[in-house]
Amino acid sequence: MKNAVGREIPDDILRALGKEPFQGNNYKNGVPFRRVAPIIHPVMDNQHSKLVKDIHEALVKCKAHSGMTVSFHHHFREGDLIVNMVMEEIHKMGLKNITLAATSLGKAHDPLVPMIEDGTITRIEASGVRGMIGRTISEGKLKGLAIMRSHGGRVRSLMTGETKVDIAFIGAPTSDDYGNLRGIGGKTNCGVLSYSHIDGDQAEYVVAITDCLVPFPNFPAHISMTKVDYVCVVDAIGIPEKIATGAAKPTTDQRKLMMAEYCTQVVVNTPYFKDGFSYQTGVGGASIASTISLTRIMEERGIKMGFGVGGLTKPMCDLLDRGMVRVLMDTQAFDLDTVSNVINPAHHRISAGAYANPFNKGAFVNKLDYVILASLEVDVHFNCNVVVGSDGVITGAQGGHPDTAQGAKCTIVICPLLQGRIPAICSEVTTVTTPGESVDVVVTDYGVAVNPNRHDLLEALRKADCVPLKTIEELRDIAYSITGEPDPVEFEDRVVGIIEARDGTIMDVVRQIKKCDPKE
């Protein structure tokens, strides 16, 4: 069946998953649902110790079994040691058919590939997958499906019970012996534990893993002992230099600076740019440069930001330190400056649910005026693809892309016209991950396109005459005039991955890549 973004979703997939095709952003708006409640194993005995001697004991006590679902967060990013550590133990125990429900997976988790090939891991649920696991899924080696959800969509999925986590493993920079967890302190400081809040709420068993046990109570706790079953102390939970690095040096690439300037001009010449506006941006060179040039104009015009939200970087923290933004709402700290800035009383930690869950009674993203995003591909319908490379291989993550894009009043996607020799502005994206109805403005190095549904923004930018305006089709045509129109990527029939929309409907499917025949 074709969905609202024109993607064919095979009926057998819809049937097998009990899902509907995507039917538009607000299809589930106001539709009531019952939140599932987890099984709780209460602790009343005051002699009970939550400390276990190793991961193995934790797994045994949590009744680890074949076919179970285990979950992890990705606050340690490419420095994460927890997923591999736990999965190795599960592998040693000979358990099979595991669903790995991580908030995101990266290159740090390449060692899991043999466990996919031998059937230990047969299903993956994540915001996205980078590195060798992505390639392994695309090659059809995962027995079951990979389900890719946005950060908000993941929280929804745990709340509705679509994802039932048997054991959640929460890496914590500090913990006490009763499971009060904090994202700061210790040797693997990551600042916040936002992605794990929902796992603490919904998983049957919750195991805290730390390399820094501190005296009780470790307060104020970011995840409370009331949700934690066991605490396991290990030598190291992460590689600090890969968790958060120094702030990215502002880019000197003129192409990125140009796109940043276009982006800033779009922001300051649209109606939401007024005192108290809200803003989210990413970690790319152009996004950071745009925040810096935006700051200059805010100062000139005496405009202050009401709140900044999402994954944060130094330029956003600088705004806070200089009194240019009232509060920051933090779900992820991307650099060391941000990690250390969380001590600022106006720098608040929020859960991924508060940030982006579409099945909340309203999430932070709904209050965004502007979000600046990137994309691997954007098509002439303004659909974005942030997960599947133009070679058809799973290589990225949805993250908060679809959540913020839908939530923000003005969603700006920065995307160079060409990624190497591949046109990034194209007729049809390889895979739809964020629907075009969420995307308002596309900024490229060749010009800026406004979604024709946003007459108001188009009018404002025309009047301001501040950026080279083009239609999205014109941008596509320029790209194709340079590279030629690429042939579509060839896939096998087998569906290996699902791109789930925020509301749990199916946005698109990812198919197995076709093997290249070197003789051809």
Next chain:
Amino acid sequence: MNPNMKRLRRSMMFLNCQKPSLIKDPYVYAPDSIMLDLEDAVAEREKDAARYSLYHALQEIDYRGVERVVRINGLDTDLWKEDIRCSIAGGCDAVRIPKTETAKDVQLVEEAVLKAEKEFHVEPGRTLIMAALESARGVMNAFEICCASSRLFGIALSGGDYTKDLQTTISGTGVELMGARQHMIIAARAAGVQCFDTVFTDLNNMDGFRKDVETIHAMGFDGKSIINPRQIPIVHEIFTPKQKEIIFAEKVVREIDSKRAQGIGVFTVDGKMIDIAFYDGAKRILALARASGVYKGEL
């Protein structure tokens, strides 16, 4: 006269022909001219490959109105004639002669250009020439070089080699370039051609770059050679007339036209004394503003 002789050339950006990623779409940065380099930037054993890239780039890429100048190898090499054939066959707009020392150098290139134009059926005279002066001798001969060919649209200082020849180095203050700059701009204006300044290589010193551009702008140069697109916005900002200047120039032109009809020679505009001597200057500002895309008036 070739209509491109006096075109706008505030920024002339060097690009290494050995690197396709650089020459594929430099027009996005909107320089006035690009200088596709076959000379110093290209390794000796890559000269053929660079020519190949150059030819196909000139043939295939729509540079969207940006002038395409090719810097050929020096006349003291056995490469320059083939460089010219390749450039003309590709359809370049101009050839830049490095290390020019005499009028004869320009004439040699002019002959080779004409020969290549005939060989590749390019309209004779279409291809312009510019000369880079890179030695004390070249600078001393600036005027005769400027007058050497009707195709020659301008001369450019090449500071690196020139300071070596002077037995000094680039100091960052510009003091070592002062004489050459002053001499060259006078020679170029006397001959009625354009004059361009040398590159500024310290990309970490954007303030120094700005000062350098302000200096040569004040001296009367038409533009500057640049090595990085980041330098373009600064050059254009300094070389493009400001709104205040444009409004004043408009007033001057209108007032002179109207007072002339009334038989008045000297009068004031915004409190400044104006006479016919200001007319050409004001017209030039408006022409520059129009070429730079910031003036759409009828004067």
